[in-house]
Amino acid sequence: MANLASGCGAPDQGRDLSGVDLGSETVVQGTVTAGGKPAGGAYVRLLDSSGEFTAEVVASQEGRFRFFARPGAWKVRALAPGVAGEASVTAAAGQANDITITLG
Amino acid sequence: MSRSEVLVDTEWAAAHLEAPGVVFVEVDEDTTAYEKGHIRGAVRIDWKTELQDPVRRDYVDKAGFERLLSGKGVSNDDTVVLYGGNNNWFAAYAYWYFKVYGHSNVKLLDGGRKKWELESRELVSDTGPRPKTNYQAKEPRTDIRAFRDEVVAAIGKDNLIDVRSPDEYAGRLLAPAHLPQEQAQRAGHVPTAKNIPWSKAANEDGTFKSDDELRTLYGDAGVDLRRDTIAYCRIGERSAHTWFALHELLGLGNVKNYDGSWTEYGSLVGVPIEREA
Numbered sequence: 326m327a328n329l330a331s332g333c334g335a336p337d338q339g340r341d342l343s344g345v346d347l348g349s350e351t352v353v354q355g356t357v358t359a360g361g362k363p364a365g366g367a368y369v370r371l372l373d374s375s376g377e378f379t380a381e382v383v384a385s386q387e388g389r390f391r392f393f394a395r396p397g398a399w400k401v402r403a404l405a406p407g408v409a410g411e412a413s414v415t416a417a418a419g420q421a422n423d424i425t426i427t428l429g
Numbered sequence: 430m431s432r433s434e435v436l437v438d439t440e441w442a443a444a445h446l447e448a449p450g451v452v453f454v455e456v457d458e459d460t461t462a463y464e465k466g467h468i469r470g471a472v473r474i475d476w477k478t479e480l481q482d483p484v485r486r487d488y489v490d491k492a493g494f495e496r497l498l499s500g501k502g503v504s505n506d507d508t509v510v511l512y513g514g515n516n517n518w519f520a521a522y523a524y525w526y527f528k529v530y531g532h533s534n535v536k537l538l539d540g541g542r543k544k545w546e547l548e549s550r551e552l553v554s555d556t557g558p559r560p561k562t563n564y565q566a567k568e569p570r571t572d573i574r575a576f577r578d579e580v581v582a583a584i585g586k587d588n589l590i591d592v593r594s595p596d597e598y599a600g601r602l603l604a605p606a607h608l609p610q611e612q613a614q615r616a617g618h619v620p621t622a623k624n625i626p627w628s629k630a631a632n633e634d635g636t637f638k639s640d641d642e643l644r645t646l647y648g649d650a651g652v653d654l655r656r657d658t659i660a661y662c663r664i665g666e667r668s669a670h671t672w673f674a675l676h677e678l679l680g681l682g683n684v685k686n687y688d689g690s691w692t693e694y695g696s697l698v699g700v701p702i703e704r705e706a
Binding site: 332333334335336337345346349350353366368370371373375377378379380381382383391392393394395404405406 | 457458459461462476477514515516518519543546547548549594595596601602604605606607608609610626628629633634662663664666667
């Protein structure tokens with residue numbers, strides 16, 4: 326959980342959602358895959374509807390990522406050595422909005 | 430100041446891993462990435478536990494900085510090359526901090542850990558400690574650090590640059606979108622601050638944009654670069670990235686980083702705040 330003494334660094338993406346009040350969060354999360362396998366270590370960035378950078382995390386070893394956004398349209402873009410991929414999502418509040426990004 | 434004096438590319442770094450007098454330092458808030466793999470020979474600095482005072486809210490004092498660098502094996506005459514994850518935010522903060530304490534030769538690795546990884550360059554997991562040194566810091570500089578009263582005094586007068594994402598600036602989010610949004614401070618931004626997200630100064634691979642692109646970015650946003658400038662974000666590391674772009678790359682001497690940033694300003698009693706409806 327973020328607090329005033331913490332910085333803005335992206336946390337480990339493998340953790341669960343315990344301690345987070347999902348009712349007040351708009352979670353955009355999912356998996357990055359390449360060649361049918363999880364792309365652990367991929368750089369995953371959340372872009373707003375105008376394409377502006379909003380946040381970036383490094384996918385867990387299982388290729389998982391998670392953002393705490395707000396309701397609306399988002400694009401998620403992933404980068405790994407030599408490949409990239411992206412997916413769009415319209416996120417709703419109070420739930421986990423799941424997407425899959427395929428690198429190629 | 431020329432770009433090559435403050436910024437090195439991954440190719441230069443790869444060619445100087447064994448160079449005498451060059452020390453690579455990985456800086457991040459979460460240093461578990463370092464344990465899994467880091468640039469060969471690099472030592473690590475933990476932003477949270479080693480650069481921040483453990484009790485009061487401030488960075489560590491001069492004696493603490495001297496102890497830290499002595500323990501890490503950094504000498505006063507070493508060339509320190511900083512890099513990290515999170516698009517070099519914490520490395521840029523550390524760069525600013527090395528400058529506050531007067532280290533003469535410090536550089537940032539352009540693109541940081543991301544560029545290094547995207548180029549599939551070597552990472553190792555077994556770097557031993559460097560021999561201890563007797564590091565001597567200078568008295569902290571105040572010309573590159575802004576405090577809250579200066580921020581309030583700059584409203585409507587000098588340049589204030591809010592480098593957070595548009596949603597944080599507008600008050601729709603209270604923290605970067607990879608963090609839960611439950612926060613103590615009020616949402617919004619300092620009145621008259623312009624929103625120029627740090628990310629606009631960087632390319633997708635984490636490298637800084639060219640000097641011309643940076644001048645155009647800030648100029649088009651209406652920032653008069655001849656005036657004094659204060660950059661802020663939520664806690665001071667993203668604004669250290671923008672401070673680096675303005676003060677170090679563009680060579681503007683009158684730019685300060687407000688490391689108290691929104692977690693301080695948004696908690697102050699009685700100061701003006703603007704927020705989009």
